[in-house]
Amino acid sequence: MYTLSNRLRLFSIICMVVGAVGLMAGFATSPDSIEDVKQQLASHDDHGGGHAEVKTHDDNSHDAKEEHGGDAHYEHILHQLQNKPWASLYIAAFFFFMIALGVLAFYAIQFAAQAGWSPVLFRVMEAITAYLVPGGIIMFVILALSGFHINHLFVWADPEVVKHDELIQGKSGWLNGTGFIIRALIFLGGWILYRHFAVKFSRKQDEEPTGNKWYKKSFKISAGFLVFFIYTESMMSWDWIMSFDPHWFSTLFGWYVFASLFVSGITVIALMTIYLKSKGYLEFVNNSHIHDLAKFMFGISIFWTYLWFSQFMLIWYSNIPEEVTYFITRIEDYKLPFFGMLVMNFIFPLLVLMNSDFKRINWFVVMAGVIILCGHYIDIFNMVMPATVGESWFIGLSEISAVLLFLGLFLFIVFRALTKAPLLAKGNPYIEESKHYHY
Amino acid sequence: MASRVIHALYTDDDVLMDAVKKVRSERYHIEEVFTPFPVHGLDKAMGLPHTRLAITAFMYGCVGLSVAIAMMNYIMIEDWPQNIGGKPSFSFLENMPAFVPIMFELTVFFAAHLMVITFYMRSRLWPFKKAENPDVRTTDDHFLMEVDVANHDVEKLTSFLGDTGAVEIKIVEKDNH
Numbered sequence: 001m002y003t004l005s006n007r008l009r010l011f012s013i014i015c016m017v018v019g020a021v022g023l024m025a026g027f028a029t030s031p032d033s034i035e036d037v038k039q040q041l042a043s044h045d046d047h048g049g050g051h052a053e054v055k056t057h058d059d060n061s062h063d064a065k066e067e068h069g070g071d072a073h074y075e076h077i078l079h080q081l082q083n084k085p086w087a088s089l090y091i092a093a094f095f096f097f098m099i100a101l102g103v104l105a106f107y108a109i110q111f112a113a114q115a116g117w118s119p120v121l122f123r124v125m126e127a128i129t130a131y132l133v134p135g136g137i138i139m140f141v142i143l144a145l146s147g148f149h150i151n152h153l154f155v156w157a158d159p160e161v162v163k164h165d166e167l168i169q170g171k172s173g174w175l176n177g178t179g180f181i182i183r184a185l186i187f188l189g190g191w192i193l194y195r196h197f198a199v200k201f202s203r204k205q206d207e208e209p210t211g212n213k214w215y216k217k218s219f220k221i222s223a224g225f226l227v228f229f230i231y232t233e234s235m236m237s238w239d240w241i242m243s244f245d246p247h248w249f250s251t252l253f254g255w256y257v258f259a260s261l262f263v264s265g266i267t268v269i270a271l272m273t274i275y276l277k278s279k280g281y282l283e284f285v286n287n288s289h290i291h292d293l294a295k296f297m298f299g300i301s302i303f304w305t306y307l308w309f310s311q312f313m314l315i316w317y318s319n320i321p322e323e324v325t326y327f328i329t330r331i332e333d334y335k336l337p338f339f340g341m342l343v344m345n346f347i348f349p350l351l352v353l354m355n356s357d358f359k360r361i362n363w364f365v366v367m368a369g370v371i372i373l374c375g376h377y378i379d380i381f382n383m384v385m386p387a388t389v390g391e392s393w394f395i396g397l398s399e400i401s402a403v404l405l406f407l408g409l410f411l412f413i414v415f416r417a418l419t420k421a422p423l424l425a426k427g428n429p430y431i432e433e434s435k436h437y438h439y
Numbered sequence: 440m441a442s443r444v445i446h447a448l449y450t451d452d453d454v455l456m457d458a459v460k461k462v463r464s465e466r467y468h469i470e471e472v473f474t475p476f477p478v479h480g481l482d483k484a485m486g487l488p489h490t491r492l493a494i495t496a497f498m499y500g501c502v503g504l505s506v507a508i509a510m511m512n513y514i515m516i517e518d519w520p521q522n523i524g525g526k527p528s529f530s531f532l533e534n535m536p537a538f539v540p541i542m543f544e545l546t547v548f549f550a551a552h553l554m555v556i557t558f559y560m561r562s563r564l565w566p567f568k569k570a571e572n573p574d575v576r577t578t579d580d581h582f583l584m585e586v587d588v589a590n591h592d593v594e595k596l597t598s599f600l601g602d603t604g605a606v607e608i609k610i611v612e613k614d615n616h
Contacts, residue, residue: 313539317536317537
């Protein structure tokens with residue numbers, strides 16, 4: 001049995017408190033009115049640097065424009081700055097939620113494929129998916145707030161905007177607050193339901209392994225879940241991510257988000273396994289298991305790149321105005337995160353994890369894993385930020401605080417869930433094979 | 440100079456593995472082992488070094504990537520930068536997404552084919568090559584271990600090999616030039 005160390009508990013609580021305070025400060029310092037925006041930009045000018053004010057400089061030099069649309073411009077900036085803490089909160093909440101979801105999909109695949117190597121890691125995976133419930137509730141609350149226009153995250157939720165926007169009007173059959181909430185409820189409900197029964201059956205199988213009755217049930221619900229998952233994950237990506245840009249659409253977006261969440265989930269399994277093994281809790285895990293996880297990290301990183309590039313290149317090549325604006329705003333305003341994430345999510349894992357021997361070295365896998373996780377945070381950042389805060393982005397107080405807040409929550413819930421069951425799923429019919437797994 | 444080797448035949452891969460380990464621990468030199476199919480762990484038991492084929496493949500892939508970049512940069516950007524459907528041919532980087540499919544394919548092409556050719560050359564395989572098979576049964580259901588006699592006592596060595604489970608033991612004069 002795993003016991004939660006006090007240091008870890010303290011660390012996660014400190015993360016949560018610091019994150020919560022920082023995020024509240026982020027909300028408090030976001031401007032309330034156009035006057036605030038003008039003041040903030042003016043004081044920024046004194047310090048020099050930043051880029052939002054460079055834009056205003058350009059505008060100031062055109063006097064005609066200043067007189068004509070000056071306040072409209074500041075109102076635009078105001079909305080962006082007001083969105084900033086909300087968007088940071090949303091990105092961090094989604095990022096940690098998607099890790100748990102990716103692990104859940106990986107877990108179901110291991111059952112459906114009757115994998116012989118992974119059963120020793122099942123309890124680690126079950127613990128990570130424990131975050132699905134609180135993380136899902138938080139996601140739901142944020143989505144409900146945004147879907148009914150408490151904040152400005154989704155433009156399609158603003159009736160004023162929709163009134164003048166025929167494109168969004170045409171999509172309002174799908175993009176409306178009520179439907180949005182109902183769909184979120186179905187997605188989250190289905191995923192949490194599978195998680196609940198999969199864990200329950202896995203524990204029952206430990207108590208009563210003869211006949212593999214519970215294992216067979218796990219197998220069946222996993223196969224069913226995977227069908228449900230791939231539909232709902234796709235729709236989830238339209239609702240929760242793609243609808244930030246309601247004028248834009250892409251057909252492989254669901255897969256793209258899936259690759260991102262899948263590789264993050266696998267990376268977290270690897271990191272957790274290495275951590276627990278280093279603390280002496282997983283003596284039945286050998287470096288062949290780590291090697292396999294690292295192979296998955298490597299392969300799915302390249303799969304992610306393949307989808308990223310397929311989406312980017314098709315749109316870049318055809319250059320149709322209504323599609324290409326998506327990438328033009330990202331390349332113009334987010335050059336470093338947009339291309340930096342490619343280095344972190346593709347080139348780095350490609351070169352580091354290609355060698356078979358390196359995949360067995362713990363610190364190599366940890367280093368690659370941390371870079372991959374940061375890269376996929378930036379991936380989500382790139383999907384959400386351009387549509388919500390535009391060129392006023394910055395990775396500052398509210399972004400880092402939001403990550404800390406959810407990191408603390410994630411660690412706390414996951415490691416507390418680890419204490420609930422023995423770390424070896426001993427009733428699993430493949431457990432002996434898995435213990436002696438050697439590659 | 441002619442040298443003498445002993446051919447010991449086995450009918451089971453587990454027996455063969457044990458025999459290889461015993462022969463090695465007695466410090467006899469195994470010249471070669473012939474098997475009808477890959478036996479897992481045989482290379483480790485024989486103490487063979489790791490293959491470096493994967494490293495060559497990586498380098499060939501790098502060559503392929505360089506060839507693709509150099510070729511397309513010369514043709515599309517330097518030699519005749521035409522405007523083809525509005526694609527920006529001012530610099531390589533600007534038009535790079537259109538080149539990526541070719542860069543990828545050439546990397547894979549070079550890595551795969553040159554590695555296969557390297558494999559053929561290193562393992563001396565080519566059409567019309569004379570087969571080096573000491574006993575035809577080794578391609579069907581027998582395993583053959585070839586042990587160097589050197590200065591060892593032949594009697595002792597053959598009885599030792601018999602103890603390891605060999606079903607047939609032959610002393611062969613080998614002509615190495």
